[in-house]
């Protein structure tokens with residue numbers, strides 16, 4: 001059906017997200033159904049990712065330890081943000097959608113887009129190659145006009161690639177940067193968001209994570225291959241940065257969003273989401 005191929009460290013982050021989505025999709029009361037997520041995990045040939053596992057690694061005697069607080073937090077945040085961005089993108093009212101660092105996101109296939117929606121996915125070539133292999137093997141059919149664009153978002157030529165593929169900056173766009181900025185330095189994040197701003201006519205939308213406030217203990221060695229890649233993006237200053245660069249930003253704390261979806265947060269919430277409208 002599909003071929004397995006090794007995933008690089010960066011794309012294993014996309015696989016971890018798919019693993020979480022596969023678990024949530026199997027729940028009877030799941031917040032979303034991603035029918036392709038499990039196939040990505042299976043095709044990768046990788047063992048279940050620690051972030052997507054309900055238990056931790058095997059302890060003494062071979063019995064699995066409980067999942068770490070960090071693994072549980074990442075899983076929870078990934079589930080909530082998936083549903084939050086699903087709802088946000090459908091409500092945005094834009095027929096032009098760009099998923100920056102789309103990874104193994106299957107929104108093109110699983111959401112009911114208004115007719116005429118053009119959706120662009122950008123990510124690194126090996127990720128999109130792997131994704132296309134799996135989706136083709138499943139004969140998956142997008143529910144919008146989907147264009148996958150292999151691109152390095154740190155290369156300033158990506159906007160040319162996007163325009164060349166039919167993207168029209170004169171149309172309002174819904175941009176999603178899900179699970180991306182934390183992997184960039186502040187300078188790289190500012191350059192990327194600056195380019196997004198230049199391509200965004202008034203009324204365009206942008207959604208992304210609000211950086212963590214406070215300190216998070218990154219003390220789970222089984223997640224070090226992910227957390228060691230974190231560079232912090234624009235950090236807690238992201239909303240101010242956007243407000244100062246042509247966007248009107250709204251903050252959505254994780255606890256408020258999660259409570260709305262019937263999944264109340266028990267501990268303190270240091271993160272959440274930002275949505276912004278281009279002025």
Ligand SMILES: C[S@@+](CC[C@H](N)C(=O)[O-])C[C@H]1O[C@@H](n2cnc3c(N)ncnc32)[C@H](O)[C@@H]1O
Pocket residue numbers: 010011013014017018100101102103104105122123124127151152153154177178179180183
């Ligand atoms: C945590 S995953 C999130 C994927 C997807 N947005 C989701 O939530 O399902 C991070 C993604 O960022 C992509 N990425 C990281 N650096 C990138 C770059 N310089 N250019 C394009 N994509 C990049 C990775 O390949 C990976 O797919």
